[in-house]
Amino acid sequence: MExxxxxxGKRRKGLAAAAALLGGVLTLTACxxxxxxxxxxxxxxxxxxxxDKAAAADASDARITIxxxxxxxxAGIANDVKVAVSEGxxxxxxxxxxxxxxxxxxxxxxxxxxxxxxxxLERSTKYKVTAEAEDAKGRRATENSTFTTVSPAxxxxxxxxxxxxxxxxxxMPVSIxxxxxxxxxxxxxxxxxxxxxxxxxxxGHWFNAQRLDFRPEKYWQAGSTVTLKLDLAGVEGAKGIIGxxxxxxxxxxxxxxVSTVDVKTKQxxxxxxxxxxxxxxxxxxxxxxxTYNGQMVISExxxxxxxxxxxxxxxxxxxxxxYDIKDxxxxxxxxxxxxxxxxxxxxxxxxFGSANTSHGCIGLNDVKGANDPKQDGAxxxxxxxxxxxxxxxxxxxxxxxxxxxLNGWNMxxxxxxxxxxxxx
Numbered sequence: 001m002e003x004x005x006x007x008x009g010k011r012r013k014g015l016a017a018a019a020a021l022l023g024g025v026l027t028l029t030a031c032x033x034x035x036x037x038x039x040x041x042x043x044x045x046x047x048x049x050x051x052d053k054a055a056a057a058d059a060s061d062a063r064i065t066i067x068x069x070x071x072x073x074x075a076g077i078a079n080d081v082k083v084a085v086s087e088g089x090x091x092x093x094x095x096x097x098x099x100x101x102x103x104x105x106x107x108x109x110x111x112x113x114x115x116x117x118x119x120x121l122e123r124s125t126k127y128k129v130t131a132e133a134e135d136a137k138g139r140r141a142t143e144n145s146t147f148t149t150v151s152p153a154x155x156x157x158x159x160x161x162x163x164x165x166x167x168x169x170x171x172m173p174v175s176i177x178x179x180x181x182x183x184x185x186x187x188x189x190x191x192x193x194x195x196x197x198x199x200x201x202x203x204g205h206w207f208n209a210q211r212l213d214f215r216p217e218k219y220w221q222a223g224s225t226v227t228l229k230l231d232l233a234g235v236e237g238a239k240g241i242i243g244x245x246x247x248x249x250x251x252x253x254x255x256x257x258v259s260t261v262d263v264k265t266k267q268x269x270x271x272x273x274x275x276x277x278x279x280x281x282x283x284x285x286x287x288x289x290x291t292y293n294g295q296m297v298i299s300e301x302x303x304x305x306x307x308x309x310x311x312x313x314x315x316x317x318x319x320x321x322x323y324d325i326k327d328x329x330x331x332x333x334x335x336x337x338x339x340x341x342x343x344x345x346x347x348x349x350x351x352f353g354s355a356n357t358s359h360g361c362i363g364l365n366d367v368k369g370a371n372d373p374k375q376d377g378a379x380x381x382x383x384x385x386x387x388x389x390x391x392x393x394x395x396x397x398x399x400x401x402x403x404x405x406l407n408g409w410n411m412x413x414x415x416x417x418x419x420x421x422x423x424x
Contacts (some may be wrong), residue, residue: 021419027345060139062088069338072147074154078120081129084114098126098146122245124151130271148334155244155362156180156237158230160213161299162386164249169258170219171297172318172387173406174202174228179207183238186211189242196253198224205411205419207403217413220390222256222273235296257388260381261341261362263291264394268362270380271399277383279352280376283344290397292360296334296408298341298388301381304370318325329370330381334362335405341369341390343370343377352376362392397414 067082072197073082083093089112095104104127105118121127126148127181133141158176162168174194184189185206192213194202198221204214220226227250232243259270260281268280285291308327329343343366345357351357366377373379389409402411417424 002329013295027226058139060088060133060141061119061135061137061143062133062139062142062170063085064090064133065087066129066143067143069148070145072145074150074242075147076233077123077155079116080233081127082114082116083131085112085131085141086132088141089113089146090115090131090133091140092132092385093129095127095129095226095417097122098128100153120244120246121149121367122123122204123149125149130212131424137157146302149242150242150244152179155168155239155242156182156232157243157245158232160228160230162251167252167254167385169298169385169387169389170222170258171295171406171409172220172251172253173390173408174214174226174299175406176212176214176230178210178212178237179272180238180241182212183209184236185209185212187235188237188243189368189421191235193229193231194226196220196224196226196239200224201424203420203424204422205408205416206421207210207408207419211403213406213408215408215416217416218257219258219409220253222253226251226253253387254385257384258391260388260391260393261291262394263356263396266356268364270383272383280364280380283351283353283358283363283417284356284392285354285358285397286340286373288398289359290356291358291362291392291395292335292339292397292404293392293395294399294400296332296390296400297409298384298390299387299406299408300333301384302328302331303381304329307331307342312403327370329366329368330364330375330377332381332384333405335407336402337404338411339405340378343367343375343381361410362390 063086065084068080092110093106093108095106095116095117096102104113107118108115124148129145131143138344158178162172162178164229189204189212196202200216200221202214202216204212206212227248230245230247233247235243237243255273257272261284263284266282268282269276270278276365304327307326307328329345331340331342333340339360341362342364345366345368347357347363349365364377364380366375399410400407402408408416
């Protein structure tokens with residue numbers, strides 16, 4: 001076998017060629033990676049800076065502010081939600097319940113600088129607000145906020161009587177019942193006002209931590225108008241318990257009707273605007289179950305209603321009510337504990353004006369079905385307003401407690417004022 005041997009000259013030429021080829025590859029790779037990469041990065045950075053500068057120069061001058069801020073919790077439901085803009089005007093604002101997508105109605109102000117919801121929001125609800133505006137050059141701006149309103153556990157509201165727009169009698173107090181116990185009574189009462197066109201001084205009285213009533217020293221003046229303002233949004237009624245109401249209620253005082261029941265003579269005298277319009281024979285509480293004395297205000301009216309003795313403590317040995325009348329005619333409530341003035345069809349005509357036979361109510365002659373307008377019960381029911389006063393005297397029972405119903409008139413003015421958290 002022939003063995004070929006490479007000469008030294010050929011070997012040197014081959015090594016040189018290989019080295020040149022390898023060096024060329026390395027040189028090409030190094031140049032392309034270093035010089036070309038630096039140039040590309042610089043161009044991109046320069047290009048982005050130019051874009052940012054152009055965008056900033058074209059940005060809207062309008063600045064939108066949404067309250068509450070995005071992510072807020074425990075937002076109020078009355079007047080916490082607001083959208084405002086500076087250096088521009090609002091063009092569109094939408095607000096929806098986040099879970100349901102239900103739209104919340106709202107209004108942009110006439111000057112285009114603000115927006116707010118038209119009504120009160122719901123508690124424990126997440127809302128989304130999107131606001132759009134334009135500046136003087138027509139450039140648009142947008143802002144968003146998502147927040148959650150205060151929970152019932154961390155807020156309080158007050159239910160009140162009488163109702164807005166109603167007409168009531170001269171004895172009707174403003175009575176507010178809060179759904180939480182109030183510990184800072186002064187803070188709460190100072191944000192509630194009651195005023196009358198009659199100019200009468202009106203003072204609030206706390207019966208307990210949840211009930212606050214307002215009245216003047218004497219009965220309201222007939223024909224006057226009374227305004228209740230609740231400005232409780234944001235007021236801390238107790239530690240961690242915030243008010244959420246912002247409301248104005250107006251009601252009118254109708255004619256003055258005060259009826260006096262004399263338990264001894266068994267007669268009721270009805271006075272309207274200071275004149276006696278009718279005297280009605282009655283049957284009040286029996287000697288065993290006498291009617292309370294005192295000034296009582298009609299708080300409810302029912303053409304017919306059920307009266308079950310077991311609901312007010314009158315029970316037999318078997319635990320059933322001593323009476324259960326399912327269609328008592330022309331009934332009007334005088335106390336929380338169950339005192340009514342009502343029609344009576346089950347008693348003989350002879351008891352009215354001659355015998356006191358009830359379990360504490362005041363009975364007027366009437367018929368079953370409440371459909372005879374000639375009956376005393378029907379006449380008195382038709383002639384009476386919520387807020388009219390019924391005064392009971394000469395009963396062997398005690399005077400009704402002021403907090404039993406809307407009956408704060410059974411308290412002297414000094415006692416009434418003493419129960420105010422803000423003074424007279």
